Amino acid sequence: MKCLIVQPVHEVGLEKLRAHGVEPVFPASPAMSDVAAALPGCDAVITRDAGLTAEAFAAADRLRVVVVHGTGHDAVDKVAASAHGVLVANTPGANARSVAELAVGLALSAARRLPAADAWERAGRTGFRESAVFTELSGKTALIVGFGVIGRHTARMLHQAFGMEILVHSPRVSDTEGFEKVAGLAEGLARADLISLHTPLRPETRHLIGENSLRVVKPGAILVNVGRAGLVDEAALAVALEEGRIAGAGLDVYEYGAPQGPLGQFDQVIFTPHLGATTEEALQRVVLGAVDSVLTALRGELPATALNAADWRYGR
């Protein structure tokens, strides 16, 4: 059997596949045309943020399972998967601690403008300490938008390390671990010094942070997005930064070219290239979880993290 590895994964996963008689194969590139060209003959796929579109599913001839390396599965077309009888699963939780650590790091970096400080130092410029007002996180209020495993880890870290008051906005979640659930997003935005996004990208969460939301944020707030680019309307964020309605942002996800566009003009905005889950520890945990799900599905059993179980036709 063969498993297509759309984007690079940790070697331990490839070794585990081989040990179970599954040969890892690789497309020429993660571009969907190359993925579609490589799919015939493959029984399984492990993909990261490149996802899998209807074009790829149409090209598959013996595909049974797609496992998303990570939590967010918005880039995989589940409707097309179901139409082709292909199971889709993800690996929630396996990278949560790493993503949460980056969220905290981005919050601290934005509060103290660390990349700008470093850039000024390297350029031999003086006066950085007088150039802005820097803030502590300690004792402040954080709004966690989306209280899944990553949101929970972030909330606990901010609360335990900095004594932050935690507000939760997560309409589908009732257990907020004792943290206050706000009545609505606007209330949370009006009270929070830090807004951290951990919600999946769905039609109803697209541009959740847009012009209207940014009008009600507490002045001086910092925005962190380690979730998905589409959660933030970047044009509206640039206007809010320009008008001083928001103090800074740490973005691990953003639309293509954002650092070279209007947002890139603000040195209080920090860009990282979707690094949240890229630690040695998370990469190993995630790929081992993904391979487990591949092997489970290839045995004809349902992985615990299946997303479209009702549509799976085993043995096609």
Ligand SMILES: O=C(O)[C@H](O)COP(=O)(O)O
């Ligand atoms: O949704 C997630 O968990 C992350 O986007 C994982 O992305 P990666 O596996 O490509 O690092």
